[in-house]
Amino acid sequence: MDRIEQDVRWGTPASVRLRKPARPRAWGELAKHAFMILVCLLLLYPFALMLQMSVKDTEQIMYEFFRISSPYHFDNYARAWSEVGPMIKNSVVMAGGSALISIFITAAAGYGFGKLKFPGKEPLYWIVFAKMMLPGVMNLIPSFVLAWKLGLLNSYWAVILFAVGGAQPFWVFVMRTFVAGQPQELFDSAKVDGAGEARIFWHIALPLLRPVLSLSALNVFLGVWNDYIWPLVTIQSFDKRPITTGLAYLSSTHVGDYGPLMAGYVIASVPLFLLFAFGMKQFVQGLTGGAVKL
């Protein structure tokens, strides 16, 4: 599992590139490019459609579907923003909160399980670890009831706490493996200096864990960001809805208002676009971190 995570790289290592067979036939190379261009076009045209529809009004969409001509309705974005803006805020708070809390808890547990000694450590670790193998499909209803009994319904915490809980098994496993792999001397020397466990964790373990932390934060963030079903059942007030349920709701109530709807879809894609633009490598690793979860 680790192998996969570490090997997703941007750009091909030079060694591999050099050894690839030389293919004299240029048209073979051309065919490959043509294939890839076609694939990318097919993959991306729905989003291109989305972009072009986002600046049209309903008449333009209905009668001039494939043309884009003035007047351009950039006001669609203003209209969409007033509705989608708060959803983005909600999504950011929930996804960000979940990511932040879960990295601290999983890192602490990773350190505790990886480097500390205390009775009952192994059984406790197994409790957490074993849940990784148990599917969560039947959790929905009881989780809903639990959220209600804890008084969490209709609050950000319903999403955050359950997301943090869901992140535990896999990321505790990863953190523990990572911490256990670090040289013991690093920790011992700090102990000799009289540092307490909390300080060692804060000043030594956390900095060491940094690459895994960002990976896990991103993974948790994306999971919450794209989650639809859980917020659908737990968060119902309009002013607390995340983008997933919020957009689905808008699309069913603003029927016919396609322009502003599409503008809303575009706006909802911006935060991840920014994340992608600024942290491409981490972003991609975060994705596969999720895939490896199974």
Added chain:
Amino acid sequence: MAVQSAARGQRKKTGRIGRAAGYGFVLPAVLFTVLFEYYPMLDGIFHSFYRWNGSTVEKFVGLDNFAEIFRDGVFWTSVKNMLFFLFFQIVLMIPTIAACIVLFRIKNSKMQYVYRILLCVPMIIPGIVTMLLWQFMYNPQYGFLNQLLDVLGLQQLQQLWLGDPALAKWCLIFIGFPWIGTIAALIYLAGLQNVDGSVWDAAAIDGAGPVKKALFIELPLLKGQFKLNLVTVLAGTVTGYGLQLVVTNGGPGFATLVPGLYMYQRAFGSGTSDYGYASAVGLILFVIALAISAISIKYIRSEE
């Protein structure tokens, strides 16, 4: 003597502190796991033997829910649909592999890099947007597909798409065309990069054709990655229902209903809150998913 015992006392003390600290570090994680993961799971198993509406009715009924599920025609329809989706989801893993192999063989590394980024773009669009977008494209009156057929003069091929029970399933499969999964692609590419360069040299000497080369060199190399992705597809398709919930809600009729969605509808549908029955459906899915998980662990490990 005194020094020794003092030292021992010290060790004891730090040991105790260390111990306490140990619990302090791991207990939050353990508590979160137990409360938000195990408790719901066990509670669900428990309630699948109950007639339960979440408030006033709560009665132990033994295996009644399961007996009812077995007699329930709607459940079996949903299982049939699930098998349909399962079959095509597995078949549709091929385009991603093909695209990755082609991408990997491209010599211009700059272009290769550009294609990779383009393949990643769908991931920055929230999944819900993709689904809603496709739902719009299928709209029979003003959606993209019928408009396109109109422009091409192929009006006779226009369809009701999601409104046609015979076609709705296929429409859901078609969402995601050309079926390039970003995550799966990244996993395959990682696998290809990991390969010892000498195999490529050998292949070049053999002068094998591109398809033959794919079949005999790249595909065997991707076996581990394929298995990993296969398990994701299996578990995701058996237990997942987000797509159906958003795009068709299982309709028209029961044409796109899957067991997960049926569970959801029985619990949260309008006018019903049959949590006990829904939990029983969930337990069946849980057992299937558990089997997949167990087999996959064995199967993936066995070759690595």
Added chain:
Amino acid sequence: MNRLRHTKKIVQKHKSRGMRTALAAAVLMTAALSGCSGNAEEPAPSSPAAGGQAGEGSIPADKSFKIKVMSWQGPQEQYGPAYNAAFDEYMKLHPNVKIEHLYQPLANNGYDKLLDTQFVSHEAPDAMQLNKYSMRKYADQDYLALLDGPMQQLSAYNDSAARWVDTFAGGEKGFTTLKSFNKYGAITSIPVDGGPGANPVQPFYYNKDMFDKAGIAELPETWAELIEACRKLEAAGFDALAADGNRFMQWITTYVGNQLEPGHVPGLFEEKYRIPELKGDMDAIALLTGKYKADNPVEAAELAIIKDFSQYWQDGWAAVNEDQAKQAFLLGKTAMYMSGNWDYSYFEQNVKGFAFGIIPFPVITKETTPFASEMLPVAGDQQSYGWSVNKDLENDPDKLKVVIDLFQFLTGKETQKKMSDAGVFVPVVSGVSTPDKVKPFIATANNKIPTVDIFSGPLFALANDNKAILQVYLTTDEDTAGTMERLHQQAATNARKKASDALDAEGGVPNQIEILQQSLDKQKADNAPAAVVQSTTDSLNVAKLKLELYKQYAEPLLK
């Protein structure tokens, strides 16, 4: 596991305590409210509104109140503004009351799901608009206040000496359906706007231009004429009707079913059981005992009529929701769209490029099916939806008083006149004239069957996937017999569950009887007004009869 079971027990205990408090609260409420208005038997001179003049109500003036009410009436539609104007007026009258009107659309089941979560977390609004099905669900879960107490008192905003319940059109009898819809047999809902509730059949909005082009000279009055009109429209190249796969399914089955063989199911039982309150129970028992079979000819006729009609609906209807269907009509893609008076202003403002009109729901004649009663239900003789009050308010009697006062204000004649004019709806209280615009929606010479007597298709009513099964029937080549078999399978299972729940000693009818008996005893001991005692006695008698019905027919089969 053991611990879980233990928790269960505790929960159980809490639950039965909850049930018991229901009755205490009903009594309490009567007591609390008798302070603000006298009772029906002896209208004290100081009553309506002791100390104040009539039409102003009396609520604690020294405290300020913040009241949250929720509805699906958006500010864009016609009812929403009518409500908001009335709320503003009330706040002017009572500056210490602040009303917040929350809006949550019904689309995608969002309204119910929101309430589900709000009720369990005790964050629900103080009063909320509910249809009778949701009202039943929440009343049965003990989330709604029982309103018989206040209903038996005088209304502070009505100058007559009538009890509040008698000021409504149809009087106390008009609440029969609503009462039969919850386990207490109580009033849990205050009608304010006579939307779909006062009007048991929805009309069709139609596109006059398309009808002209299709050569339809006279508007269809019978079902056969409607089908003929559809044929002409289709021949002229138009889709006749914009349908949807959800709400319309419910409507069309109800409105077609309404017109077939009344008294069909009750006829299977002894005379004494044939009361409207037990309609749903008779449905279930008829299915359970096999008195009502999967090949019932009346319900088969209903399905066949709908299937025949469905060939004229727009393409792809099964995959669209009601808003999308409305758009199709609005954009001139179909000639008709079924909806109620609440859409009138919307169409007035938004229909462009054609003229629209209204066709009342046609009467089904013997020409179409031998089971036709050739009658439509009487408009507005039964209240069927309204506003319910959050049970949590019982912990805050002053606020409860204010909420009740607010609704008495809304159902006062003066406010009703203003609201029904602005909202284009049928007034729910008697003595207020119906706005002209809404008349085409309700008045036809055929409105003759009392609503409580109409036929309901038990198969369709009791099958939980009824809409999906109907969609399959209408969009594939599945035949009527197969469809009814499918409906029957689900309906029979649910009938069995319903019967076993009803007979359950802890949560079923025996428990209701116990609660009602205690409630009655307490009322008598407290010298409650005679009308209150009477209404509790009535509910108790219905519950006893219900238990008898289940004991006689269902119990032997469940063993």
